[in-house]
Amino acid sequence: MSNNILGIGLESSCDETAVAIVADGKTILSHAIFSQIHLHKEYYGVVPEIASRAHLEVINDLIDHCLREASIAFKDLSYVAATYRPGLVGSLLIALQSAKAISYTLSIPLIAVHHLEAHLYAPFLEGHSIEFPFIGLLVSGGNTALYCVHDYGNFDLLGNTTDDAVGEAFDKVAKFLSLGYPGGPIIETLAGQATLKKPIFPKILADSNDTYSFSYSGLKTAVINYIHENPDADVREIAYSFQERALELLVRRLYDASRRLKIHTLVIAGGVASNKRLRELIIEKKKDYHTIFFPSPILCTDNGAMVAGIGYQYYKKGMYSPLSIDVKARP
Ligand code: KG4
Numbered sequence: 001m002s003n004n005i006l007g008i009g010l011e012s013s014c015d016e017t018a019v020a021i022v023a024d025g026k027t028i029l030s031h032a033i034f035s036q037i038h039l040h041k042e043y044y045g046v047v048p049e050i051a052s053r054a055h056l057e058v059i060n061d062l063i064d065h066c067l068r069e070a071s072i073a074f075k076d077l078s079y080v081a082a083t084y085r086p087g088l089v090g091s092l093l094i095a096l097q098s099a100k101a102i103s104y105t106l107s108i109p110l111i112a113v114h115h116l117e118a119h120l121y122a123p124f125l126e127g128h129s130i131e132f133p134f135i136g137l138l139v140s141g142g143n144t145a146l147y148c149v150h151d152y153g154n155f156d157l158l159g160n161t162t163d164d165a166v167g168e169a170f171d172k173v174a175k176f177l178s179l180g181y182p183g184g185p186i187i188e189t190l191a192g193q194a195t196l197k198k199p200i201f202p203k204i205l206a207d208s209n210d211t212y213s214f215s216y217s218g219l220k221t222a223v224i225n226y227i228h229e230n231p232d233a234d235v236r237e238i239a240y241s242f243q244e245r246a247l248e249l250l251v252r253r254l255y256d257a258s259r260r261l262k263i264h265t266l267v268i269a270g271g272v273a274s275n276k277r278l279r280e281l282i283i284e285k286k287k288d289y290h291t292i293f294f295p296s297p298i299l300c301t302d303n304g305a306m307v308a309g310i311g312y313q314y315y316k317k318g319m320y321s322p323l324s325i326d327v328k329a330r331p
Contacts, residue, residue, distance in 0.1 A: 081311025
């Protein structure tokens with residue numbers, strides 16, 4: 001292990017506190033995730049104040065646990081990486097401030113990581129060598145965004161949502177139907193049980209030649225209005241039609257970007273990327289010249305390994321962050 005570059009990654013941007021130790025940006029030596037879902041469930045969404053307190057309570061234990069699991073000590077670490085944007089400000093602060101303390105105490109580089117770039121790094125942790133440039137589709141509870149990734153630390157935002165994120169729309173529809181939280185996996189299961197697979201809701205956003213924007217509040221409202229007007233409607237059919245429309249836009253934008261930019265390597269990441277129907281729809285449209293990467297479901301969700309992994313690439317390039325760096329809510 002002595003020749004390996006070991007880094008620790010800390011993540012607390014939303015409702016998961018996550019830590020991991022990664023060797024050479026590719027081998028996960030240990031990782032731990034504390035999910036706060038049980039704390040937010042009764043509110044059907046993340047409560048920022050509860051989230052930041054919970055991150056603070058568990059992060060030190062997770063760090064200790066990961067060091068023990070990896071059989072290393074603090075002194076073996078070459079760098080510390082943490083997510084600094086985007087996310088809930090009070091939550092982001094917990095990982096970033098912890099990382100600053102580790103960096104200062106051990107005199108090792110601090111690497112502040114963009115959460116969305118970290119998500120797109122997930123397939124690199126599973127032994128894939130992915131060629132740049134690639135199109136990255138990031139779909140989660142807080143983000144729905146399309147990127148052109150030229151290199152580590154060099155990416156352009158092509159488009160993002162103008163209102164709700166796609167995962168948020170799954171959560172809100174599930175909340176309205178009193179199905180539970182998080183809504184994504186519940187709606188996916190119900191949609192799979194629908195017998196009548198009819199298009200109840202209209203297609204979202206017309207085709208456009210010059211935009212990659214997303215929007216989910218209209219679809220969410222259409223679902224809510226439909227339920228008001230049809231209180232006895234079959235919830236599995238509603239789930240099916242909602243999911244089809246929500247995912248169709250993602251697939252359309254992804255392939256639009258691929259076609260226009262002539263980039264055929266596609267990476268899909270974030271919590272919603274574990275949706276099997278999304279994977280199916282993307283694979284259905286795949287041509288021979290496309291190469292598509294989906295992380296395993298455990299790496300789709302927020303995790304520390306993706307932070308330590310992309311942090312390693314920054315470390316190699318000497319792209320360190322000053323201790324004065326602050327968190328940012330926006331992407
Ligand atoms: O990336 P992630 O774990 O973290 C946050 O953004 O917080 O994503 C969580 C989101 C939630 O909105 C959840 O409902 C959604 O991902 N999600 C899914 C599925 N699994 C999780 N959405 C659709 N289908 C799924 N199978």
